[in-house]
Amino acid sequence: MKSLKLMALATLFSTGLHAQDRVKGFVYHDVNNNGRRDGKETGISKVAVSNGVQVTLTDEKGWYELPVGKDNGIFVIKPRGYKVPLNRDNLPKFYYLHKPQGSPATLEFKGVKPTGPLPESVDFALLPQQETDDYTALIFGDPQPYTARELEFFEKGIIREVAGIKGVAFGLSLGDLVGNDLNLHQPYIKAVKKIGLPWYNLIGNHDMNFDVKTDSLSDETYEANFGPANYAFNYGKVHYIILDDVLYPNPRSGKGYLGGFRKDQLDFVENDLKFVDKDKLVVLAFHIPLEHRNGDTFRSEDRQRLFDLLKDFPNTLSLSAHMHTQSQIFYGTAEGWRQEQPHHEYNAGTTSGDWYSGQLNEQGVPAATMRDGTPKGYAFIHFKGSQYVIDYKVAGKDKSYQIEVFHPKVVGHGKNTRAGIYANFFMGHQTNLVECRIDDGKWQKMTPVSAADPAYLAELHPWDTSEELLAGRRPTNATDSPHLWRTAIATDLPIGTHSIEVRAKDRYGRIHTQKSTYRIEKAKEL
The missing domain is CATH 2.60.40.10 (Immunoglobulins)
Structure with missing residues (x-):
């Protein structure tokens, strides 16, 4: 005792x-x-x-x-x-x-x-409000403007597109609301206000006070502007837990930061869940993904305690950002998850894309395609009871644009080639079925590959090959994309133009398609 x-x-x-x-x-x-x-x-x-x-x-x-x-x-x-x-x-x-x-x-x-x-x-x-089990939330990853100019890009490229949107219950930004200059918090708030929705926020590693010696004080400016960094709320049949998962200074080295939670934060989660019905969907939102990579980026014992606290909740979802790529992460028993069905974490693409890099697009803002080939954008989560469907919307494009197809524009008739047809399915996971057909022929499975997206490399190379200085910032070097597929390109078809169609089935059973064309010409000899 x-x-x-x-x-x-x-x-x-x-x-x-x-x-x-x-x-x-x-x-x-x-x-x-x-x-x-x-x-x-x-x-x-x-x-x-x-x-x-x-x-x-x-x-x-x-x-x-x-x-x-x-x-x-x-x-x-x-x-x-x-x-x-x-x-x-x-x-x-x-x-x-x-x-x-x-x-x-x-x-x-x-x-x-x-x-x-x-x-x-x-x-x-x-205040009482009508609240159905079926509703939609709007999700932003990393707005992260470092300057007033980048905040203008955020407003022009993202905010204008969703301002006044209907049929959405609320919005949530997944951290890195700004880029280190915390004086931009208030201008960020004024920009997001234009959307016209109740808006929730959480803290990222670029929203912190770096001139502190203890993690509990790293959110002082965030608190002044947004309130507690850890909180919860309910909407419909969903219980949301919002957490600060950035430990600063890094408790191991005293420098930089580490993904993880303090004991008091996990105590809050434990105490909160005592009053949550087990049939609810528990959505956890934080900045740094739980994928700990041997503990180098996220403290494994913290993740394990979180998983232990969720073991009796069959419906769960985690939301994160931070990476400036997009991926679907699944945690099973090998990762310490304590249920038969894996835990899904949606690591969202960002509204700043690749940190406002690249040349200006048709909107007059940097293209900022992320280094895994995902264009910048935002997400909608459609809830139906304790189930959900996530849609990614590429900024400035039709909502049907879910796949980027890359291939040679012209090939020699009958010539062997190592070129291929690549499909970057932005919301994909390598377990998804992605198929391709030529000229309305038979559908053929494409092969998931771990490689840089060649479409992204095509955007990147002009920065290194141009003899004239390009305006703006060179994009980040490419990384292997977790949602890329490949198949061979046919050269033995008749000379002329041929159609390419790619289709992908997402984890919700929906089919997404993208079309393109290429030419076959008589081969040219040296």
């Missing part, structure tokens, strides 16, 4: 709750939507509220009570059928920051101003 008490005390000290106090408050139905609790407004029972570690439910009258220290974000976990108020920038008002002394004054970028003594009551308003 004594050891248990010591462990409890250690937990309090590690989470900033050692200066023990209590926060009390009321979760209520804000009938007149004025943002304050009036005398006749009633409380809402069984609503989860958290201090960032512990989670409790409101009582039958809507009251809650939690321990609080000198640095806590207290927040309501939005229940199904309700919405939280939005501020004038469409950011959800679901939290109260308790920092009596404020953020450290030595920070390069401003943090949270001193909040003063804890209010007598920290209340949260909720």
Whole structure:
């Protein structure tokens, strides 16, 4: 018993709750939507509220009570059928920051101003809303402008395309909202506001305060602009857990960062899941993918504890970004997943693409194709109960553009060639079926290959071969694409123009197609 008490005390000290106090408050139905609790407004029972570690439910009258220290974000976990108020920038008002002394004054970028003594009551308003099991969310990976000019590219190439969009419940950006200059957080917020949706955010490694010595202080400016870096909410039959998975400084070397979670963050996940029905879809969103690569990029013990906490939830999905490529990752028992069906992580393509590199496209913004051949864009997740379907939308293109086909434009009749037909299926995984046919002939399976996308190499090579300096930034060197297929190109057909058609079946059973043509000419001898 004594050891248990010591462990409890250690937990309090590690989470900033050692200066023990209590926060009390009321979760209520804000009938007149004025943002304050009036005398006749009633409380809402069984609503989860958290201090960032512990989670409790409101009582039958809507009251809650939690321990609080000198640095806590207290927040309501939005229940199904309700919405939280939005501020004038469409950011959800679901939290109260308790920092009596404020953020450290030595920070390069401003943090949270001193909040003063804890209010007598920290209340949260909720408004009823119609919420169906079928809805769509809009997902951004890494907007990441480093300059005001790049923020203009983000607005022109992405925001204008989705501004005023209908039939979408809310949006979520998966970190790296900006590129190190945290003064751009507010301009980023103003840009995203133009979409007209409630917008959630999470922190990335380029949204941090680098002039701190402990990870718990690396989100001070993010908190000032967006609120807690770890939180949760419900919508429909989905429970969302938003997490900061960037450990800074790297706990192993003291330099740079490492993917992972602090103990208090995983304690929050554990406490939160106690109040989540097992038949819900649990969506976890964070910046750095869980793929730990022998522990070099993500701390394996943290991933394992997260997997252990999810073992009784049959419906799960993880969302990440960070890589500036796109991939579907599946974790099975070999990776520590504790269910028969693998856990799916969608590592999303980014709205900044390859960091706003490349030549200007028809929109007047850098093409910024990612180094795996995925064009820059954004995603829609369509939820139906506890199931989901993910669509990737290439910026500036029709939504049907899901495959890039690359091949020679002309080949010699009857000549052997090592050239081939390549298909980059942007949302693909090498287990998908991808087929090709020539001139409406028989469908033939294409072979998944691990190689650089030749279409991307064609974009990259002019930067190294041009004798004139190109405007803009040279794209990143190509990497092997995880969603590339190949087949031989026929040269023994009649001379003339021939059609190529590629089709791919995605993990949801849908068929995507792309067409092209090439010519066969009489072979030329040396």
